Amino acid sequence: MSTSIPDHTSNQMIAKLKSKIKRLELEKKKAHQKSQNELANLKYYYESILAILPGHIYCVDKHNHYLFCNNLQAQNIKLPSREAIVGKTNDDLLPKAQASALNAINIEIMRTGLPQTDEEYADMAHGPGVFLSHKVPLYNKENEIIGLLGVSLDITKQKQTEQALAIALEKAESANRAKNTFIANMSHDIRTPLTGVIGMSQLLEQQLQNEKEKQYARWIHESGNQLLKLLNGILEITSAEQVNEHTLNETSFSLSHCLKELTHLERPAALIKGLDFRVEIDPNLPELIITDRAKIHRVLLNLISNAVKFTHHGFVKIKVIQDSETQETCTLTFSIQDSGIGIPKSLQTKIFDRFFRGNPSDKGLYPGYGVGLHIVHAYVQMLGGRIHVESEKGKGSTFTCQLTFKKDLSSHTTMKLKQPIVPHSSHTKPRLLLIEDNLIALKLLEHLTHLANYPFLSADSAEAALKILETETVDVIITDIGLPGLSGIELTQEIRKSKTLHQPIIIGLTAYAPEETTHACLHAGMHRVLTKPVDFKQLETAFQNLLSSPSAKSPSLGYDLPATETALFNLTAYPLLDLQQAIQMLSSQIILKEMLTLMLHEQIPQDLVLLQEAFIKNNWSAIESLAHKMKAGALYCGTRRMHMACQYLERYRKAGYSKALEALYRQLLTVLEETKEAIGAWLVSFEEVEELG
Ligand code: ADP
Numbered sequence: 001m002s003t004s005i006p007d008h009t010s011n012q013m014i015a016k017l018k019s020k021i022k023r024l025e026l027e028k029k030k031a032h033q034k035s036q037n038e039l040a041n042l043k044y045y046y047e048s049i050l051a052i053l054p055g056h057i058y059c060v061d062k063h064n065h066y067l068f069c070n071n072l073q074a075q076n077i078k079l080p081s082r083e084a085i086v087g088k089t090n091d092d093l094l095p096k097a098q099a100s101a102l103n104a105i106n107i108e109i110m111r112t113g114l115p116q117t118d119e120e121y122a123d124m125a126h127g128p129g130v131f132l133s134h135k136v137p138l139y140n141k142e143n144e145i146i147g148l149l150g151v152s153l154d155i156t157k158q159k160q161t162e163q164a165l166a167i168a169l170e171k172a173e174s175a176n177r178a179k180n181t182f183i184a185n186m187s188h189d190i191r192t193p194l195t196g197v198i199g200m201s202q203l204l205e206q207q208l209q210n211e212k213e214k215q216y217a218r219w220i221h222e223s224g225n226q227l228l229k230l231l232n233g234i235l236e237i238t239s240a241e242q243v244n245e246h247t248l249n250e251t252s253f254s255l256s257h258c259l260k261e262l263t264h265l266e267r268p269a270a271l272i273k274g275l276d277f278r279v280e281i282d283p284n285l286p287e288l289i290i291t292d293r294a295k296i297h298r299v300l301l302n303l304i305s306n307a308v309k310f311t312h313h314g315f316v317k318i319k320v321i322q323d324s325e326t327q328e329t330c331t332l333t334f335s336i337q338d339s340g341i342g343i344p345k346s347l348q349t350k351i352f353d354r355f356f357r358g359n360p361s362d363k364g365l366y367p368g369y370g371v372g373l374h375i376v377h378a379y380v381q382m383l384g385g386r387i388h389v390e391s392e393k394g395k396g397s398t399f400t401c402q403l404t405f406k407k408d409l410s411s412h413t414t415m416k417l418k419q420p421i422v423p424h425s426s427h428t429k430p431r432l433l434l435i436e437d438n439l440i441a442l443k444l445l446e447h448l449t450h451l452a453n454y455p456f457l458s459a460d461s462a463e464a465a466l467k468i469l470e471t472e473t474v475d476v477i478i479t480d481i482g483l484p485g486l487s488g489i490e491l492t493q494e495i496r497k498s499k500t501l502h503q504p505i506i507i508g509l510t511a512y513a514p515e516e517t518t519h520a521c522l523h524a525g526m527h528r529v530l531t532k533p534v535d536f537k538q539l540e541t542a543f544q545n546l547l548s549s550p551s552a553k554s555p556s557l558g559y560d561l562p563a564t565e566t567a568l569f570n571l572t573a574y575p576l577l578d579l580q581q582a583i584q585m586l587s588s589q590i591i592l593k594e595m596l597t598l599m600l601h602e603q604i605p606q607d608l609v610l611l612q613e614a615f616i617k618n619n620w621s622a623i624e625s626l627a628h629k630m631k632a633g634a635l636y637c638g639t640r641r642m643h644m645a646c647q648y649l650e651r652y653r654k655a656g657y658s659k660a661l662e663a664l665y666r667q668l669l670t671v672l673e674e675t676k677e678a679i680g681a682w683l684v685s686f687e688e689v690e691e692l693g
Pocket of ligand 1: 302306307310338340341342343351356357358359367368369370371372373374397
């Protein structure tokens with residue numbers, strides 16, 4: 001059975017449905033409107049954030065057309081709105097060269113897909129600008145690159161500040177360099193007349209008869225020496241300031257040879273202090289290394305001399321080991337250990353500071369300027385190494401320094417000094433040419449040469465000397481190095497390259513001889529470089545030894561030996577005690593006094609016993625070693641006759657002779673006794689002077 005719905009009811013239902021649909025449609029419209037509004041708000045929200053973001057933000061498509069930018073970018077390229085950038089390219093906005101550079105960077109990022117950060121240059125509304133730009137590629141859903149997003153930060157101001165700072169730094173450094181050069185020149189200029197005062201006062205002392213007047217002359221001499229020491233200190237400090245110059249002068253050389261030189265230099269001072277001086281060098285060190293020899297030398301010398309200076313009892317130990325090596329390089333550790341006064345923990349970070357001195361109040365006991373370790377630190381860094389110290393107050397210190405060097409694999413590349421030709425003298429007494437621009441220094445030299453009875457010529461410049469050499473022949477040239485016009489080194493080069501000039505022995509004189517200068521002089525063809533003030537005897541020994549050296553035509557017994565056997569016993573020309581040399585070496589009378597006291601009461605008596613024991617046993621090899629050991633100590637203390645007596649005995653035996661050995665041994669015993677007397681007399685007079693003043 002079916003039921004039918006009355007018409008009016010169905011009409012009512014349809015009307016209801018219609019109204020419902022209408023309501024729903026209205027609601028849908030409202031919801032749509034609402035979501036449209038929300039979307040618009042969101043878009044506005046994000047767009048306004050993007051628009052005001054700091055920095056310069058932009059997007060380009062694959063063809064470098066701009067898709068978007070923020071306000072700052074639009075303002076800086078003078079666009080009315082940020083929308084105005086859409087579709088433009090760098091070529092529309094920037095000078096051609098800048099546009100091409102930016103385009104090239106963008107293309108590269110889109111090609112590789114790698115983000116990039118670069119410094120970019122672009123002309124902006126406010127003028128030329130420098131930007132630090134970070135750029136990343138943009139991808140679509142298919143992971144294809146469709147453009148890039150860039151954020152550029154304006155670093156123009158920082159760059160300008162950086163440049164201004166660099167210019168200010170350069171100005172400050174050049175002012176500092178000028179100051180250092182001025183101080184160095186002043187020290188040099190003061191030293192030249194001072195050298196005259198020192199030399200003249202010594203001459204005066206020799207010529208005066210009255211003991212009191214002699215003493216006054218000696219005091220002038222000693223004060224002059226002290227002033228000279230001060231000037232040397234100033235030079236040392238200014239050279240310490242120059243260590244910022246990053247110049248490495250790399251050469252190939254034998255490290256073991258360099259170490260030997262250093263230990264020879266420091267051993268006497270250690271032995272005189274009664275220290276056990278030990279050296280342990282890894283036998284596997286490479287034969288030749290390539291590095292800055294002068295800097296390595298300075299680093300090790302400063303460390304070793306500090307170890308000796310700050311140690312009173314016990315030992316100083318130098319150890320060099322090879323940590324590792326490759327085919328081309330070797331890494332070495334140098335350790336310099338001592339059982340000295342040590343460094344308190346609180347000072348261990350300060351000792352490398354310039355001018356820092358741990359014991360300034362004990363000035364006399366530990367002389368120094370507090371620049372040694374500063375130089376060491378700077379040089380080790382320049383050489384790419386590391387240095388550190390372990391120390392305990394009262395127990396000692398160990399400085400450890402690790403450095404990597406290139407090995408010299410070709411055995412033929414060792415630096416060779418030009419060997420000057422030793423001339424043959426046609427005169428009985430060699431003829432000298434003296435070159436000095438300082439009148440007093442020249443007069444002094446002339447006077448000493450005259451006293452020693454040598455024929456001589458003199459010149460006040462290298463140019464004048466060259467003129468003389470065109471017509472005159474001389475055997476020995478003694479020249480100041482720092483001459484105005486052509487320097488002593490240039491003069492030597494001129495003479496050595498000349499095919500017509502006679503080739504004399506050339507000895508350079510300088511007030512200050514850093515290792516580099518000495519090397520430059522020897523390279524130029526000088527035979528020796530001596531430091532002013534020079535004692536004429538020292539000068540004479542130098543050129544006489546050269547004139548009678550094995551390569552000269554005159555006969556000679558050998559290296560470091562005189563021409564004849566008779567001359568072996570002619571030691572009176574050498575003073576028993578050369579105070580000037582000793583003070584120059586030790587730079588302090590107080591240290592000299594200490595050393596001579598040790599020598600008088602301990603070293604010489606002990607060595608005498610050992611010498612005599614060896615002689616009784618006919619053990620000449622032990623005598624030779626003893627003579628060698630004593631020779632080094634004697635050099636430091638200015639006991640020159642003892643030095644020569646040791647040298648002749650040692651060298652004579654080394655050269656393989658035996659005839660005069662016993663006489664040389666007896667000569668040494670006599671000289672030791674004479675030396676003891678001379679030291680004793682000086683110590684007494686020193687104490688008297690101390691009491692007086
Ligand atoms: P200087 O020796 O001229 O005073 P340095 O720069 O060489 O200057 O050394 C700085 C300071 O470090 C020294 O004054 C000293 O206090 C300390 N020092 C350096 N080496 C040693 C050492 N081997 N033992 C004890 N103290 C040391």
